[in-house]
Amino acid sequence: MKYDIVIIGSGLGGLECGYILSKKGLKVCVLERANLLGGCLQSFHRGNCLFDTGFHYVGGLDEGQSLNRLFKYFNLMNLDWVKMDNNFDDVCIDGKIYPFVSGHENFRETLSSYFPHQKENLKKYTDFLQNVGINTFDSFKPHSKNNFYSSSLFAQSAHEFLNSTITDPILRDVLAGTSLKMELSEQLPLYVFTQINDSFIQSAWRLQGGGFQIAESLANSIIEMGGEVRKNAAVTRLIETNGRITSVEINNNEYIDCDWVISNAHPIHTLSLIPEESILRKVYRNRINRMENTFGVFTANIKLKSGSIKYKNKNLYAYQNADLWKYTEGKTDRALVNFYRPQNGDSCDCLDILTPMNWSEVEAWSDKPIGKRGEDYVAMKNRKTSECIKLVSHYIPELEEAVERAYTSTPLSYKNYTNTANGSAYGIRKDFNSPMLTILPPKTPIPNLLMTGQNLNLHGILGVSMTSFFTCAEIVGMDTLIKDLNINE
Ligand SMILES: Cc1cc2nc3c(=O)[nH]c(=O)nc-3n(C[C@H](O)[C@H](O)[C@H](O)COP(=O)(O)OP(=O)(O)OC[C@H]3O[C@@H](n4cnc5c(N)ncnc54)[C@H](O)[C@@H]3O)c2cc1C
Numbered sequence: 001m002k003y004d005i006v007i008i009g010s011g012l013g014g015l016e017c018g019y020i021l022s023k024k025g026l027k028v029c030v031l032e033r034a035n036l037l038g039g040c041l042q043s044f045h046r047g048n049c050l051f052d053t054g055f056h057y058v059g060g061l062d063e064g065q066s067l068n069r070l071f072k073y074f075n076l077m078n079l080d081w082v083k084m085d086n087n088f089d090d091v092c093i094d095g096k097i098y099p100f101v102s103g104h105e106n107f108r109e110t111l112s113s114y115f116p117h118q119k120e121n122l123k124k125y126t127d128f129l130q131n132v133g134i135n136t137f138d139s140f141k142p143h144s145k146n147n148f149y150s151s152s153l154f155a156q157s158a159h160e161f162l163n164s165t166i167t168d169p170i171l172r173d174v175l176a177g178t179s180l181k182m183e184l185s186e187q188l189p190l191y192v193f194t195q196i197n198d199s200f201i202q203s204a205w206r207l208q209g210g211g212f213q214i215a216e217s218l219a220n221s222i223i224e225m226g227g228e229v230r231k232n233a234a235v236t237r238l239i240e241t242n243g244r245i246t247s248v249e250i251n252n253n254e255y256i257d258c259d260w261v262i263s264n265a266h267p268i269h270t271l272s273l274i275p276e277e278s279i280l281r282k283v284y285r286n287r288i289n290r291m292e293n294t295f296g297v298f299t300a301n302i303k304l305k306s307g308s309i310k311y312k313n314k315n316l317y318a319y320q321n322a323d324l325w326k327y328t329e330g331k332t333d334r335a336l337v338n339f340y341r342p343q344n345g346d347s348c349d350c351l352d353i354l355t356p357m358n359w360s361e362v363e364a365w366s367d368k369p370i371g372k373r374g375e376d377y378v379a380m381k382n383r384k385t386s387e388c389i390k391l392v393s394h395y396i397p398e399l400e401e402a403v404e405r406a407y408t409s410t411p412l413s414y415k416n417y418t419n420t421a422n423g424s425a426y427g428i429r430k431d432f433n434s435p436m437l438t439i440l441p442p443k444t445p446i447p448n449l450l451m452t453g454q455n456l457n458l459h460g461i462l463g464v465s466m467t468s469f470f471t472c473a474e475i476v477g478m479d480t481l482i483k484d485l486n487i488n489e
Pocket of ligand 1: 008009010011012013014031032033034037038039040041053054055056057058181233234235236264265266269297354417418419420424425426452453454455459460461462464
């Protein structure tokens with residue numbers, strides 16, 4: 001069997017590329033190594049709770065907003081999206097709680113009531129973010145001054161922007177405070193910070209019933225359009241003939257031919273699939289292999305005692321004595337709490353606590369199989385869980401008593417389940433000092449091998465969805481995709 005396109009990986013990026021190209025009439029085959037589709041969109045059951053792994057909430061799904069347009073295209077707006085409260089996030093720093101409120105004007109008015117002397121600066125801040133959001137689709141246009149790949153915001157520092165816009169250091173921390181959904185570091189490009197923060201200020205949404213439904217819906221659409229989506233199909237080698245990939249090896253024993261390959265897998269892994277003697281020059285390989293990755297995440301998925309905690313239709317970001325822009329290895333001074341919406345009533349049955357964790361904190365156990373990593377690994381996870389609960393208890397005092405059971409995952413789990421390098425949560429670390437070296441285009445030196453997904457330029461549901469179009473544009477052209485998205489409207 002020969003396909004027009006073979007896609008390695010069924011993460012959001014792989015499935016969206018499969019959808020776009022199937023819609024264009026191409027014959028697509030998506031190959032996923034795991035026995036579940038979705039990569040970071042996977043959900044799992046424990047103790048009557050359905051927990052999400054990566055994805056927890058999205059921004060910009062209201063009519064006319066950025067993700068809404070993309071999700072309409074992908075036929076994902078018919079899923080059970082639930083709008084979060086107007087006060088969608090609480091940033092809790094050293095005992096004080098600051099609400100994040102939807103809508104740019106409401107957002108700045110609310111925070112101005114806590115920081116009246118920063119009212120003007122908050123206007124500058126929200127105007128700047130709003131402008132980036134407004135230009136989201138202009139960035140798709142190859143000749144626009146806002147074109148994504150020539151955006152100067154990748155070469156500017158988010159940290160520096162906050163310092164120069166906001167003069168109150170506490171407000172600076174508050175504005176950066178919902179940013180566990182990225183890695184805050186002094187290298188962070190302004191584009192990543194503003195695009196992600198802006199989309200959540202537009203409006204914030206949870207998906208009732210688990211993130212896996214996004215993957216399921218995209219996969220079903222691909223199949224309906226004549227494509228194929230296979231699980232337990234690890235790509236083990238890319239076979240090159242005369243400078244092009246002509247065939248893909250699956251599970252070391254099966255081969256399929258194709259005209260194009262799109263890899264949704266981590267770029268380091270993608271290159272490991274190409275034999276050393278290929279046309280790929282060593283300098284390119286070395287460049288990719290040397291790229292750093294963001295931190296990973298430790299998650300405590302918690303089942304709560306019945307009736308012990310009220311459901312909150314918002315997230316809570318908790319910090320105690322933290323330097324927000326610098327994660328110190330081993331220190332549990334920051335966490336995101338995500339509440340799962342109950343089927344009935346107002347009592348919360350389960351929640352997640354997420355906190356950063358580096359690969360070096362788990363590397364000692366990386367060669368041991370799942371479930372056999374030993375008592376010291378279990379002890380480390382138990383200690384971390386207690387620290388997370390203690391941190392969050394500053395803001396939810398009833399939590400310590402309410403925990404019935406905690407299930408945990410570490411960067412080792414992400415490495416196992418999504419094959420991401422070093423269990424990294426958000427993939428390759430982008431650096432405003434060297435955007436040309438840390439932001440990858442979809443094209444590779446092999447003309448019919450493209451890449452997609454969070455590692456290229458912008459992580460998260462919005463970023464990966466945008467990137468899917470940039471990747472597919474290399475095959476079908478951006479003009480036709482711009483028409484399909486009605487971007488000129
Ligand atoms: C803890 C956490 C919380 C997050 N929360 C949010 C959130 O609330 N909102 C938001 O917008 N974003 C969030 N994100 C980010 C978002 O989930 C990711 O950016 C996005 O889902 C990544 O998609 P992807 O397609 O790039 O890659 P992935 O999801 O990593 O998918 C890659 C896929 O490729 C497969 N693969 C790898 N190698 C092979 C091979 N050889 N053969 C076949 N298949 C292969 C993997 O198994 C995997 O399925 C979160 C991420 C994490 C980790």
